[in-house]
Amino acid sequence: MIAAVHLSTDLTVWVSALLTLMVFSFLYRDNPFYKVAEHIFVGVSAAYWMVIGFWTTLWPQVIVKLLPAASRVTSPEATPGPADLTALAPLALGLLMLCRLVPSWSWLGRWPTAFVIGTTAGYGLVRYIRSDFVYQIRATVGRGLLPMADGRWLWQESLAALVILIGTLSGIVYFINTREHRGGYGRIAHLGLLFMLVTFGASFGSAVMARIALLIGRFQELLGDWLGLLS
Amino acid sequence: MNRIADILVRFESLDRRWIYLVMALAVTGALLSGLYFPDRPSDVVRPVYEHIEALPSGAPILLSLDYSPSSAPELEPMAEALTRHALLKGQPLCFISLWPTGNNMIARVVSRICTEEFPDAVEGRDWVRLGFQAGGEMLVNSLRDSLSARYELDMGGTPLSDLPALASVQGLGDFGLILSLSAGQPGLKEWILYAGDVLDVPVAGGCTGVGAPQFFPYYPLQLVGLLGALKGAAEYEAALAEGYPDDMPPVMRATRGMGPQAVAHAVIVAFILLGNLAILVARRREVGR
Numbered sequence: 052m053i054a055a056v057h058l059s060t061d062l063t064v065w066v067s068a069l070l071t072l073m074v075f076s077f078l079y080r081d082n083p084f085y086k087v088a089e090h091i092f093v094g095v096s097a098a099y100w101m102v103i104g105f106w107t108t109l110w111p112q113v114i115v116k117l118l119p120a121a122s123r124v125t126s127p128e129a130t131p132g133p134a135d136l137t138a139l140a141p142l143a144l145g146l147l148m149l150c151r152l153v154p155s156w157s158w159l160g161r162w163p164t165a166f167v168i169g170t171t172a173g174y175g176l177v178r179y180i181r182s183d184f185v186y187q188i189r190a191t192v193g194r195g196l197l198p199m200a201d202g203r204w205l206w207q208e209s210l211a212a213l214v215i216l217i218g219t220l221s222g223i224v225y226f227i228n229t230r231e232h233r234g235g236y237g238r239i240a241h242l243g244l245l246f247m248l249v250t251f252g253a254s255f256g257s258a259v260m261a262r263i264a265l266l267i268g269r270f271q272e273l274l275g276d277w278l279g280l281l282s
Numbered sequence: 283m284n285r286i287a288d289i290l291v292r293f294e295s296l297d298r299r300w301i302y303l304v305m306a307l308a309v310t311g312a313l314l315s316g317l318y319f320p321d322r323p324s325d326v327v328r329p330v331y332e333h334i335e336a337l338p339s340g341a342p343i344l345l346s347l348d349y350s351p352s353s354a355p356e357l358e359p360m361a362e363a364l365t366r367h368a369l370l371k372g373q374p375l376c377f378i379s380l381w382p383t384g385n386n387m388i389a390r391v392v393s394r395i396c397t398e399e400f401p402d403a404v405e406g407r408d409w410v411r412l413g414f415q416a417g418g419e420m421l422v423n424s425l426r427d428s429l430s431a432r433y434e435l436d437m438g439g440t441p442l443s444d445l446p447a448l449a450s451v452q453g454l455g456d457f458g459l460i461l462s463l464s465a466g467q468p469g470l471k472e473w474i475l476y477a478g479d480v481l482d483v484p485v486a487g488g489c490t491g492v493g494a495p496q497f498f499p500y501y502p503l504q505l506v507g508l509l510g511a512l513k514g515a516a517e518y519e520a521a522l523a524e525g526y527p528d529d530m531p532p533v534m535r536a537t538r539g540m541g542p543q544a545v546a547h548a549v550i551v552a553f554i555l556l557g558n559l560a561i562l563v564a565r566r567r568e569v570g571r
Contacts, residue, residue: 078302103382108416126439175419178475182504186479190503254495257511261356261491263309263546264512267539268355270309280314 057279068277071269113138113145191219218246291567293560301553308549309542317541318533323521326498327514330486330507331521333459334367341458342374342451346473347391350383353465353490358390359515359536360463360488363522365395365409370526373458374447375409380421380468384414385437410447411437418468422476427453455481459506462487470497474504488514516540 059065073088115122116138119131144163151160196212198205224236225243232240275281323331334343345364349357368375377388388411396409403409412433415421424431429451430442442448450456454477462485464470470487478485488509489497501508509518515536523530 079299100382103414104416107382107414112416171419174423175475178479182475182479186504187499190499193503250495254492257491257494259491259550260511260513260543260547263543263550264356264491264539265352266305266546267309267313267512267542270306270313270542271355271539274310274313282316 055279059277059279061276064272064276068273071273075269113142117142191215217242222246287563287567290556290560290563293556294564296557304553305546305549308545312542312545315541316538317545318537319540319544321513321516321520321537321540323517323524324514326501326508326510327517328507328521329502330364330461330509331367331518331525333484333486333506334364334371334373335525337371337373337458339372340374340450342376342447342456343368344376344378344454344457344460346378346380346460346462346464346469347384347387348380348462348469349387349465349490350381351386354387354390355539356490356512356515357463357465357488358387359512359534359539360509360518361387361391362395362535363515363518364461364463364488365391366399366530367518367522367526369396369400369403369408370529372408374407376412376448376451376457377410378412379414380418380462380472381465382414382416388413388437405438406436406440406444407446410445413437419472419476422454422468422472425454426477426481429453453481455483457483459483460485463509464489464493466493469493474500478504512536512539512543 059068070088070091073084076082077085110121110125116135119134122129122131144166147159148163149160150156150158192212196209196216198208198212221239221243223243225232225240225247227240230236271281337343343364345361345368347357347361365375377392379385379388381387392409392411396403396405400408405411412429413436415432417424417432421432425433429448433442435441436445454460460473460477460483462470462473464473464487470485470489470493473485473487477483484506485504486506486508487497489511491511491513494508494510494514497505497508497510509515513536516534516539519530519534519537523534
């Protein structure tokens with residue numbers, strides 16, 4: 052399926068391809084091309100996030116709410132409603148956050164941080180207990196060790212449930228350090244360690260697979276979109 | 283024999299740049315040769331396909347593209363396959379994102395699939411772009427009861443009340459399925475915690491290979507199914523090819539990526555084996571002295 056080279060005429064494809072090659076050049080050794088690409092990436096990312104943050108958060112959530120007539124800037128047909136003064140609260144917290152830039156006022160920046168952390172923790176606690184604790188216990192032991200369907204014993208699911216149960220319990224035992232890991236108790240803890248090593252191995256394998264997928268994506272763009280070699 | 287051992291020992295101190303070069307050549311060769319391996323949907327991927335197949339006609343699907351360009355090679359093929367499926371099946375699709383880069387990701391999928399492959403599909407009726415809003419999990423939380431709490435207009439400036447695709451939708455619970463393609467936080471986990479587990483609305487998703495081990499424990503109790511990495515996307519494409527053989531391109535994007543993926547893995551395994559053999563031979567020589 053190899054086609055003749057057909058270079059792209061799209062400027063964005065050229066920029067993307069050249070930046071990719073500049074970053075790849077780091078694999079040989081550090082060099083000015085890589086540094087240029089790195090600085091462009093950091094600068095563009097910061098600018099992009101700032102612009103997106105302004106137009107998706109500051110503009111609609113603060114400026115338009117406090118000054119409804121401003122909505123005509125982006126939507127000329129918009130009918131401005133009354134001002135929403137509740138937007139002053141997040142505005143004040145946001146301004147307090149900026150106080151961290153002034154050393155003598157930086158203590159004021161702790162208030163919005165405390166508000167965000169407190170709210171998120173308080174709200175998340177309920178959800179995490181439900182989804183990551185109660186539901187996970189149910190998922191581990193809920194179906195029992197002898198799942199049946201239509202009067203048939205599902206031996207594969209039964210085996211999977213047994214492995215999950217043993218893995219979970221032995222993993223917990225491994226992290227209980229108030230008792231010395233010796234004898235039978237130590238062997239259970241060691242089994243927990245083995246389960247974790249297998250899990251870490253699987254995670255590492257997945258991470259490698261992910262990185263290779265990203266590499267393939269770049270090569271598909273270089274060989275396909277840029278050089279036109281892929282049919 | 284000694285000569286082979288001499289060559290093997292050299293691998294112990296092999297400059298890593300040779301490995302990069304071999305990997306680049308292997309991936310390039312596999313891509314240029316068009317090598318691919320037919321896949322089949324696994325037990326974790328198939329339920330997503332079957333759930334969409336079982337949805338009543340017209341039941342809308344929420345598709346949240348929670349990733350950035352750096353994860354697009356893994357997650358975009360999933361987005362394309364799921365979009366293709368929803369439009370073929372006639373399920374209105376609502377694009378949303380918890381990531382600031384999401385609007386561009388939505389634009390790419392809409393351009394490649396909705397407008398190119400389905401020229402008869404109409405925005406507003408067959409698919410809707412709501413786009414990115416800040417807030418992460420708090421956005422999900424506020425959309426539970428009412429989409430209009432945070433989205434007054436779609437990305438094209440049309441009021442939500444004027445979109446036929448969302449005529450039956452008040453809040454998140456009215457979707458037939460919530461799908462999140464997630465490269466991190468906020469993403470699939472937030473949709474499970476703040477929407478699926480609270481409203482009992484079915485949630486499914488896709489994730490990068492790095493994130494997959496984190497999400498498998500949620501299946502099958504809290505997730506309908508999971509598409510893990512490029513492999514998951516290729517499996518979903520296989521399910522689509524089975525179900526809609528006449529409407530699918532001969533080889534889809536993720537399936538095309540699996541050939542180079544397999545070759546790259548073979549290269550890695552080969553280097554691991556050679557590296558270990560090198561260490562064994564070197565140790566044996568050390569003992570022999």
